[in-house]
Amino acid sequence: MTGVAIVRSGIGIRMSISDSPISNLTSEKRLFGTLNVGSKVDSNTFTNSRGMKVSILTYGGIIQEIIFPDRNGILADVTLGFDNLKDYVSRSPYFGAIIGRYGNRVANGRFTLNGVDYQIPLNDGPNALHGGPEGFHTKVWNAKEIHDATTVGVELTYLSPDGEMGFPGNLEVLVRYTLNNANELRIDYSAVTDKETVVNLTNHAYFNLAGAGNDTILDHVAWIDADRFTPVDHTLIPTGELQGVKGTPFDFTKPTAIGANIQAKHEQLERAEAEYGGYDLNWVLNRPGDLTAVAARVTDPKSGRTVELYTSEPAVQFYSGNFLDGTLAGKNQLTYSHWGAFTLEAQHYPNSVNHAQFPTTVLVPGERYTQTTIYKFLVL
Ligand code: GLA
Secondary structure (H helix, E strand, O other): OOOOOOOOOOOOOEEEEEEEOOOOEEEEEEEEEEOOOOOEEEEEEEEOOOOOEEEEEOEOOOEEEEEEEOOOOOEEEOEOOOOOHHHHHHHOOOOOOEEOOEOOEEHHHEEEEOOEEEEOOOOEOOEEEOOOOOOHHHOEOEEEEEEOOOEEEEEEEEEEOOOHHHOOOOEEEEEEEEEEOOOEEEEEEEEEEOOOEEOEOEEOOEEOOOOOOOOOOOOOEEEEOOOEEEOEOOOOOEOOOOEEOOOOOOOOOOOEEOOOOOOOOOHHHHHHOOOOOOOEEEEEOOOOOOOOOOOEEEEOOOOOEEEEEEEOOOEEEEEOOOOOOOOOEOHHHOEOOOOOOEEEEEEOOOOHHHOOOOOOOEEOOOOOEEEEEEEEEEEO
16 A cells, blocks of 8 residues: 655656655656756655655755645645745745755854864855855755665765865765655765864754645744753854753743744844844754754644654754745745744754854864754644
């Protein structure tokens, strides 16, 4: 029995399809679009036996869709994005993308390694955000389909040349996305360098468990296994301290509606976005590096759709889509409202390169950077 739901046909040409009779996992590759420079971008789509479907683009390693049933079996696409390449290239706020070489902000885009100063081009006021303007979210990755008895997926590789976006060292990066029949979308990242450098990779999927484009996520209930967060200055750079969540709007140690305290008067909430406020901070996980522990869980009570985060990383950036403002039309021409999604970006702390007391993001030749993050989908 396969029970695989093919929700709608894609754009472009179907190039290959494979199906394992043992696992009922299928994969399909098609052309998603062509960049102005002529590079072809493919979409790799995976389905499992429980009706879950995930598509990954070779452009930016983007998670383009995650289709998942609710408690009544009704399918919805729970991640924000576009159905054409042009929008991803011209106006995407990192929808679903691999972020690299350096997740979140680096103060003034500057850091020093072994006495040498490096400068990342600035793209967020005085700071560099998400690896600079031409970070990994803008690259076309090489792709290879992977398929075994229990998973189906794609292995993406990219060679970031020495000096790209100001970072030292040729960095060979490998990202494997896999889906299994337990509704786990697993991301395994690894990287090696030929010169001492810094690395902090993550994925920037935006979720709305009611379905992308369906109102705000204020009714979603979040739990984050973190007693502390890294407070930020007015440019969203961590001050270097860790602050307790107790008694603040950042306390998600008990399941709490995202909207419950999002407009509370708190300097850290207001700093997140001058006009509207909202969550945009780095939570320090209580069980860092424990891939078997649930690090965060968010549920949409209406549909029951739930995502759990498991990660090898020490922290997670929980962002409530503060910069979405209803002007972006995404897939199926649905617009994305302010607070229309949340992210769970598993990562090392922002600006760790400039805070010796934070867990290190330095990678030296001969060692391998690894990080694993699992988004597990379930219905509660
Ligand atoms: C991260 C940042 C936010 C914002 C989004 C993308 O979550 O912390 O401030 O830049 O990425 O818009």
